[in-house]
Amino acid sequence: MANIAVLGHGVVGSGVLEVLTSHAASIAKRAKEEIHVKYILDLKEFPGLPYSDRFTKDFNVILNDPEVQIVVEVMGGLHPAYDFVKACLENGKSVVTSNKELVAQKGAELLAIAQANNLNFLFEASVGGGIPIIRPISQCLAANDVTEIAGILNGTTNFILTKMIREQMNFEDALKLAQQLGYAERNPSADVEGLDACRKICILASLAFGTHVYPDSVYTEGITKITLQDVDFADVWGGVIKLIGSVKKLENGQVHIMVCPMFVHRGSQLASVDDVFNGIMVRGDATGDVVFYGKGAGKLPTASAVVADVIDCVKHFKARKYLFWEDAKPNYVADFGSMETSAFVRVSAKDSDTALNTAADVFGKITPLLAKRPVQGEAGFTVENLTEKELSDKLAALEARGVKVEGRIRISDY
Template sequence: MGENRKIYAALLGAGTVGSGVYKLAGMQEEDICLKTGAHLEIKKILVRNPGKVREGIPQELFTDSWQEILEDPEIQIVIEVMGGIEPARTYVEEAMKAGKQVVTANKDLLAEYGDPLFEIATENKCDLQFEAAVAGAIPIIRPLRQSLAGSQLTEIMGIVNGTTNYILTKMSEEGMDYQEALDMATRLGYAEADPTADVEGYDAGRKIAIMASIAFSSRVTFPQVYTEGITKITAEDIRYAKEFGYVIKLLGITKLTGKGIEVKVHPTLIPDSHPLATVRDSFNAVFVHGQACDDAMFMGRGAGQMPTASAVLGDVIDVMRNIIHGSCGKIGSDSHKKLPVLDVEDTKSRFFLRLQVENRAGALANIAGVLGNNDVSIAQMVQKRSHDGIAEIVVITDLVKERHFNDAIRIMEGMSVVREISGIIRVY
C-alpha cells in the first residue's frame, strides 16, 4: 500500500502549537502511515530565529525563508500555526496558489478573511482545513461541514473560551470576585498576560463567526458579531443567578431566523438543568440544534498544546488521504447563501435586571410601567432586601426585542426613584 511513499509538509511557526504538532507527528508516525498509506515528513519549519534551540526539534529543519518552502516542489502540505493576520494570510494564499494544501489553526484569519481564502482554495482545487481554529481538540468544524450537512441547522451556542469559563467557574463555586479569579487563571497559565481578547469576548466572537458561516452556509465575519465580556459580572450577580436556578456562562450564540442570522457573544444566565451549565473550568462545549438532527453537544479540551495539535494532525491526515486519492479541494467554500446578519438591536433576548430603587410607595409600579410602555413584559419581579431607604429589585423579562429593552433602560436611568442599575445580563 505504498509503504515507502512520503508526503512532505512544512510547519509555519514553532511556538506552543507548532512544537506540539511536531512532537505528536513523531509519536504517531507509524499510525499515520497505517491510516493514510504514506509517511508524513516535516521537512521545514519557518521561524523568526532559526538559530534558537528548540528542544526535541532538529536544528536543520529551521528556516527563516518563506520562499525556500514555497519554491520547494516536494512540500505538498503547509501547516500554519503562527497565528495573527499577517504574514500568515499572505503565506496561506501563496501556498494555495502554488498548489499546496493548507491546514491552519488560525481563527483570527478565518473569522475575517475566510471567504477570499476559500475562493483561492476552490480556484486551485486545494484543501483548506481548519478544525483546530475552533475549540481545540473538540471536533466541531468537520461535523458541521460533513456529518450534520444533511440537517438544516438553526442554532449553535457554545462555551468556546476556556479562560472565561474557568474564571466564571471559580466565581460561582468558590465565591471569588472577578479580579481574584482572573489572577488565579493567569497564575495557572489559563489567561494570557493581556487577557483582553478572552475576557471581552473577542476570542469567542471569532469562533462563533466561523461556526455560523459553516452552519448557515452564509458568510459571517468577526466585525458583525456583537461582543460583550465578563468584566462586569459580580459575585452578587452569580448569587442571584443561583437563587433563580441559573448558572452564568459566557456563550457564543448564533441563530437562523426568518429575517437573517443573529450572532452574539455575552454572559448568559442558563438554567442549571441545561447540559452547558455543567461544563466547568477550562473545558469547552458546543451545543447544536437542527431540524432533523435535533440536539447534539460536543465537549472537551478547547485549548492547550496537545489538544490543539491533535486537531491539526487530524486535518493533516485527512489531507494526506486526499492527496493519495487525488481528491483535494472537494469541499471548498461554505458560504453559498447571502443572508443578512441582524443588528443586535433587532435580535430578541430575555434579560435579568438588578436595580437599586428608593423604597417608597409607587416605585415598583413606576418601573413596571416603564417596562410595559416599552413592550417589555415581566416574567418575574422580586423585591429583595432594603436598607437606608433603598430597595433592591430583580426583574427577569420575557423575550423582548433588544431595542425596546434598551429604550426602557434609558428612561430608567433618568428616573429619580432609580438610584442605580446594578446589573443587566441576558437570560437563555
Template sequence: MADIAVLGHGVVGSGVLEVLLTHTQSITRRAKEEIRVKHILDLREFPELPYAGSFTKDFKVILEDPEVTIVVECMGGLEPAYTFVRKCLENGKSVVTSNKELVAAKGAELLALAQKNNLNFLFEASVGGGIPIIRPISQCLAANEVGEIAGILNGTTNFILTKMIREHMGFEEALKLAQELGYAERDPSADVEGADACRKICILASLAFGTHVYPEEVHTEGITKITLEDVAYADAWGGVIKLIGQVSMLENGHIAIMVAPMLISRESQLANVDDVFNGIVVRGDATGDVMFYGKGAGKLPTASAVVADVIDCVKHMKARKYLFWEEARPDYIEPFESIKGDFFLRIQGDCSSDETFAKAAEALPGAARIVRREEAKGEAGVTVENISEAGIRERLLRLEESGVRVLDRIRISDF
C-alpha cells in the same frame, strides 16, 4: 511519502511536531502514507531538538520546494500568516491552520482560492481546540438544516466564571489566578472582552449557514462587568452565568448572532461545562440538540486536531475535501437592536427593594422579581421576557427617569 512544512514553532506548532513524532506508526496507518516534516519556519533556533536541522528562517525555502505539498500554519494572528497562506494556495500547496483570527477574517477568500486551485484549506483546530466540531457540522450533520448554534467557546472566561460561581472570587481575583495558572495571557483582553469567542462563532456561523460573517459585524460583550451580585441572582433564578457565542437563522433569511454573558438554566447542557472546558450545542431539525464537549485549547488537544486535518489532506490529495462558504453579503446579519430575547436586570433605587421593583414593574410590563440572599437596600433582581434590544433600552431610560439605576443587564439564553 508526504512532505509537509510547519509555520511557527510556538505552543501549537511544537505540539504538532510532538504528535507527529510520538504517533508516527498510527498516523502512517491512518493516512496510508508516511508524513515527513521537511521544513519548520521560525525566527528562533532550537539546537537541542532532534529535528533542529529542519528549521529555516526563510519562507521562500518552503514556498519554492516542490516536494512540500501541505503547509501547516501555526503562527497565529493575521500577518504574516495571511500572506504566507495565500501564497501557499496560489503555488499548489494545501494548507491546514489552527488560526481562528485568520479563518474568521479571510476564510471565504482562502476557501475560494483553495477551490480554484483544487486544494484543501482545513481548520478544524480553529474552533474548540481538540473538540471535533468543523468536520461534524460539514459532514456528520450535513443531512440536517442547522437552525441554531450556541456555545461556551473560550476556556479562560469559563474558568474565571467558574471560580466566581463556585468559590465566590471576584472577577479580578479569578483573572489573576487564571494568569498564574497559564490559562490567561498577560494581556487577557481578547478573552475577557469576548473577541476570541466572537471569531469562533463567526467561523461556525459561516460554515453552518454558508455565508461569511465578519467579527466586526457581530455584537460582542465580555465578562469584565459581571459581579458576584449577578452570580448570586443567577443562582437564585436557577442557573449560572456563562459567556455564550450564539447564532440562529431567522425566518427572513437573516442571522441573529452575538457574543455576550448570559444566564443559563441549570437544566441546560451548557450549565455544567466548567473550568477551561468548552461546550457547543448544534440544533438540527432532524437530530435536535447535539452537544460537543472537551478542552477548547491547550498544546496537545489543538495539535491533535491539526494533525487530523493533515491526515485528511494526505488522504484527499487528489480529491479535494469539500469545505466552502460564500463571501459576505449586505443585510445578512439582523440588526442587533431588533433581536428579541429575555433579560435579567439588577437595579437599585433610593428606596426599599419592594418600591424599586414596583417602579420596574411599571416601566417594564410583565417584569418578574428574583430575590437573593443578603440583597442590598433598594436593590432588586428583575427578569423581562420577549423584548428587543431597542425596546428594553427605551424602557430602561424611563426607569432611570424614575430614580432607579440599572446596575447590570444580562441576556437569558434559551439553550
C-alpha cells in the same frame, strides 16, 4: 512520502511536531503514507531538538520548494499569517491552520483560492481546539438543516465564571488565578471581552449556513462587568452565568448572531460545562440538539486536531474535500435591535422597593428576584419577550427616572 512545513514553533507548533514525531507509525498507517516535516519556520533558535536541522527563518524557502505539499500555519494573528497562507494556496500547497482570527476574517477568500486551485484549506482546530466540530457539522450532520448553534466557546472565561460561581471569587481574583495557571494571557482582553468567542461563532455560522459572517458585524459583550451579585441572582433564578456565542437562522434567510453572558438554566447541558471545558450545541431539524464537549484549547488537544487535518489533506490530494462558504452578503446579519430577548436586570435606587416599583411601571410586567445576600438599595428582576431595542429604550427610561441600571444579562433558552 508527503512533505509538509510547519509555520511557527510556539505552543501549538511544538505540539504538532510532538504528535507527528511520537505517533509517526500510526499516523502513516492512517494517512496511507509517511508524513515528513521538511521545514519549520520560526525566527527563534531551537537547538538540541531531534528536528533542529529543519528550522528556517525564510518563508520563501518553503514557498518555492515544490516538494512541500502541505503547510501547517500555527503562528496565530492576521499578519504575516494571512500573507503566508494566501501565497501557499496560490502556489499549489494545501494549508491546515488552527488560527481562528485568520479563518474568521479571511475564511471566504482563502476557501475560494483553495477551490480555484483544487486544494484544501482545513481548520478543525480553529474553533474547538481538540473538540471535533468542523468535521461533524460539514459531514456527520450534513443531512440536517442546522437552525441554531450556541455554545461555551472560550475556556478562559468559563474557568473564571466557574470560580466565581463555586468559590465566590470576584472577577479580578479569578482572572489573576487564570493567568497564574496559564489559562489567560498577560493581556486577557481577547478572552474576557468576548473577541475569541466571537471569532469562533463566526466560523461556525459561516460553515453551517454557507455565508461568511465577519466579527465586526456581531454584537459582542464580555464578562468584565459580571459581579458576585449577578452570580447570586442567577442562582436564585435557577441557573448559572455562562459566556455564550450563539447564531440562529431566521425564516427570511438572515441570521441573528451575538456573544454575551447569559443566565443558563441548571437543566441545560451547557450549565454543567465548567472550568476550562467548552460545550457546543448544534440544533438540527432531524437530530435535535447535539452537544460537543471537551477541552477547547491546550497544546496537545489542539495539535491533535491539526494533525488530523494534515492526515485528511494527505488522503485527499487528488480529491478535494468540500469545505466552502460564500463571502458576506449585505444585510445578512439581522439588525441586533430586532432580536427578541428575555433578560435579568440589576438596578439600584434609594431603596429596593423604589427600584422595583419604578421598573414595574416602566416595563409593565417584571418578575422580581430576591437576592440571598441583599445589597442596600439594589434589586433584581427578569423581563421577557422584548426586542433588544425595546429593552435598551426601557433601561434608558429607568435611568431617566433616577433608577441606576447596574447590570443586564440575557436569559438563554438553550
